[in-house]
Amino acid sequence: MGKRITIIITVLLVTVASCLAQGQLKKGIKKLERGEYQVAIKYFEKQARSGLAVGEAQFYIGECYRLSNRIPLAEKHYKLAIENNATSDDAPYFYAKALVSNEKYSLAKETLLNHRESVEENRPEEEENEGETDRKLARIDKLLNNIDALESLKEKKAVFRVKNLTRINTENAEYSPFYHKGYLYFTSTRGGGDIYKATGGAFSAIYRAKTKGAIIDTTSIERLGKLFNTEGINEGCFALAPNGKTAIFARGNSTKRKSTKDVNIYITRFVKGSWTDPKLMKLNHPDSWNSTPVFSVDGNTIYFSSNRSGGYGGLDLYAATRDSRGSFSNVRNMGPQINTIGNEMFPYVARDRSFYFASDGHAGFGSLDLFTAERENGTIVVKNLGMPVNSASDDFGLFLFSQGKGFFCSNRPGGSGDDDIYTFINTDPNRKTVNYFLNGQVLASENGPDTPEPTLADSEVTLFSSTGEVLGKATSDKDGKFRFRVYPEEEYQLMAIKTDYLTGRSNFSMIGKTVPQEQLVKQVTEKEYSTRIYLNKLEINKSIVLENIYYDFDKSDIRPDAAIELDKLVDILKDNPKIKIELSSHTDSKGEADYNLDLSQRRAESAVSYIITKGIDPNRIVAKGYGESVPIAANTNPDGSDNPEGRQKNRRTEFKVIDIMKEEAPDKKPKGDLEQQLFGG
Template sequence: MMNRLFCLCIIFSLIVSLPSIGQSKKSLKKGNKKYKKGEYELAIAIYEKALDKGGNTGASNFQIAESYRLSHRIKKAAPYYKAAIDQNYNDERATVFYAFALKANEAYKEAEDVLSNYLDVATVDSLRTLAENEYNNLRNLSEIKEKNSYYRVKNLEAINTKDAEYSPVYIPSELYFTSSRGGGKMYKATGTSFTDIYKVKTKGAKVDLNSVEMLNNLVNTPKVNDGCVTFSRDGRTMIFAKGNSGRKRGTSEVNLYSTRYRKGEWTEPKMLRISTPNTWDSTPALSRDGRTLYFASYNRKDGYGGVDIYQAKLDGRGRWGNVRNMGPSINTPGDEMFPYVANDGKLYFASTGHPGLGGLDIFAAERKDGKINIVNLGSPINSVDDDFGLNLYKQNLGFFSSNRAGGKGDDDIYTFVNDDPNLKVVNYFLAGTTVTEDEEGNETILANTKVQLIGSNGDLLEETTTSTAGTFQFRVYEGENYVLIGEKTDYFTTRGDFSMIGKSIPQEELVKMVTNKSFETKLKLDKLVVNKSIVLENILYDLNKWDIRDDAAIELDKLVNVLLDNPEIRIELSSHTDSISSDEYNLRLSQRRAQSAVDYIIAAGIDRERLVAKGYGESRPIARNTNPDGTDNPEGRQKNRRTEFKIISIDKVKKVNKDGADDGVLEEDDIDFDEEFDDGN
């Protein structure tokens, strides 16, 4: 009888639970629809209902955890990841991101143990890479905690509210920031209001609260997240991020827009063409000269994992293009965003992928001895929570954002002072001009020339297009060697060397907080002219021989570079003699010398189809071998014993554009490159 009653109870409980399980599946399916649309706050509420009704609780817990992580609330995700793991939910992301959630809750040792165990069984390569990176970061935390800090931070209480205020950007007398304080319709990803761009009058960190105002509706769009701004040096061009509208005809991702301040108003923004509809692009920052745009991006094919930092260049016609990933020194399998280039040349940015204390930490990247060093700014700038969006208004004073405990609500804006006694810095610049020669041999300016700065290891460091005055400028660093490459259609691509070794100013001689030191150079580009002979200097041979001497090899290496840099040209390399010996002997000797030089160039990797060897013997003198009275003319004979090359054809098809797409919407007159930046104090 008892066994029957027990069986009846089981059957009854199954009958009662079946409808709940069915409802749980419906809730899970409904929640997944919201999740796929990025409406994480709504998805969380539906998944919670699914948990109440039983069913696949592992899936519901995992989806809740992911919703919190993807809406930048990973702290709250920890118990849900743990529940999904305990319920044997089969997704390696649960374990990896559980470790990140533990770290965000300062459970560093537990996070390290979780990753250590996971690495023994990992099967997904991308997750293994992310886990290895974070495991190594956790093992280096002691260095950050023990770091001596000169920073003092303070909540900018006058401007912060219970809502989010973040991404502060200072221009003289004004502070721009992003905030969700506007109320209105809820942003379904976070459950907060949509963000807008605001400004307030300020002198340094002293804000006039009565002057807070939201930018016009051309900039701020209802039911769309707007924010994260950057300005040209004159403050009249603004680039900012704008979220998608959710409409079918709108973009599907966050994109970058530009607007111009005219007649007291911001003009209608236009999307930058470097920001494609299907890539997430945000947190822009312009360099001091306005010619480089740094920004964070996701979904680009050359990324290193999560969100990466990229740079784009402004060409001579005011168009953005040549988008490049900043590389593995900056970017990691984690997220890197909120770049900012200070007047001292350091790139500040926020990252979850470099060794940090919790969520996003703020780092500084600085070139030294040809390498990029990444430094965590340490506490109190960084905390266990998200710290990001640093912006300086003086060398030792600035702002940043944080959602750390003790704030007024969501993200808050903080101010800081850096009391480092060794804060004085020198900015070194290489200022140059691109020139050419006219038909009379006079030096003239060569405008709109692409110039590249190459490091000693061959890496491209910077690239720009010269102005109408032919000028260019690069930041250079002490103790480094560089190569300049100038390139323009219908001109020889030309190289020039520059060294910073021995040119640095000693620290004890610095007086100002920031000292700027410029060095000047010229880069001469010659016109590509068919059949115009160019003498190669110092191509010398031993008497009656044609072997390439060491001193000749140095000069021929330069010609190899010319051919590598100008793949569209085909040349004749010719050798000439004086009139000593017979015509027949000189012709044979010069042919052998020309062929020897061509063989050397082929051995260096140049296609033999691009080269013709020709010996002219004594038939084409450029000076007299003897004086009018019949006596010997040693100087003339020396000039005649020469090696030349000339272009015999130009293949235009082989001249490729190495820039990538030149695009964007800023015009050259939109940015003032010369006006000095006023710190407003």
């Protein structure tokens, strides 16, 4: 009897211990889901010590370190997770990532190859799960390729000298340097106060210090005021517009219930001697992480990082342009040449227009590396900046305070503490660059470039590549002017849109306009070009002449040179899908009037038939021949002699808008979820 009681008590104790241990795991998972990683680790450690579900507990500890950007510390925990048969099949991949961050490249490659083989062997038979398997294989292959690229990266000639900025760094984190008019702004967790449960350290705040280049006046270090820093909230990644009158910064992860769910970007403006209350920017995406913002050189674009849906990986880089009301909208992903299945963040545009960013998805030395993106022959080429700027640790947040000199951040060994700010000098003697700009103007036109009307402000101008890729968007100023950066040996098309005007296009080529390197004298040279776009007023029955539409004598066939001009009308119809037009053909007064009428009708019908072959709805275009009945110039001079110039003007092809189709009434019932309606996915 006593033996049976002992067994029962033992079973009960084991059962109770198991329940208690499982309770630790559940509590830890809840904390992890809330982003309280440091708190969650304590629960998972208790779970691991219990001897039950050790693999799961160790995997989650690794996840806590990875998600709080302490991936080198995650290595041993992912290893223990694998050894203790963790159920998550992501453990080998993240173990390999941690190995790379600790410079154990050979073991990382071996782990990935074995993991790849396992993923292939366990490919599910159900077709709906094929996509997930392919995604896993793609990220494995990407990391394998990055490891294979290390040898060539290590051989890259070092052109930088780096030094820890010890005068400003502490045992806490200092990062996100931004220089403006003698001040270095940066983010730091040095202040103490409330504990941030994700890391176990203090919340971050924005500071600034007076500096001459990289020489910091440590006595001037100060925390920005309450407008920019709030207790119990992470503040950081501060940036000013070039004129210093607009500031943007990231804010989030509050301890208060009514705060935003994640990190978002705020904006404030300096008005009448003080900063306005920071407001949440429209470029943010609900329930997404939006951070590391920076202005373009002209202040009309903001670049930032976000993990919103529809991207290429974890964090992607996005751009938002200023509209005519001064608000930043038209958010667009910067594309797969820059963004990867990994994370891209901390974008920066230097004064010479060089674009820098940090990524753990492109080929690098470990965690985040610094890269530059350059446009070459119509494509974007991403280049690793190499050692010693990059290391196996996180390297990010580059900022140039002068040509070839700047700051960046790293948590590499040998620093003062957590993230540190470093200074660097580019010693490359061949770093001369030339930037090309296209200055344009949108003008109104009665009948082509010969009779320009006033300039058109607030026109939406888009720059396209020769393949139709959108390269940039701008809004014309009060003088109708706009500006784009262009690149050597490329061809472009520009499109301008304005209410009550027909959308217009213009071509521009950079072929043959490249300045040879041997002619460059300055470190940075700027070359300017100009163009104009003419828009016709959208009016019913206003005739617009199509230039250079010629026919062979007594024929109505479309000649190749006429087809080129008619293609322009095709573009107009495609760009203005609501208009219906009449295309008319006219002759001079030579020959019989009836014959000229018939010839002009055949020519108009021939032109319309050509346009329809280009995909235009036949119901949108009417052919009309007027013969010699509607001259716009005299066919003969007052003395009765022939007037060749007048006859030439009368032999013309025109179009006019005869109807503007009404917009269909929108369905009153909303379709799709709120996110789809507001942001288009």
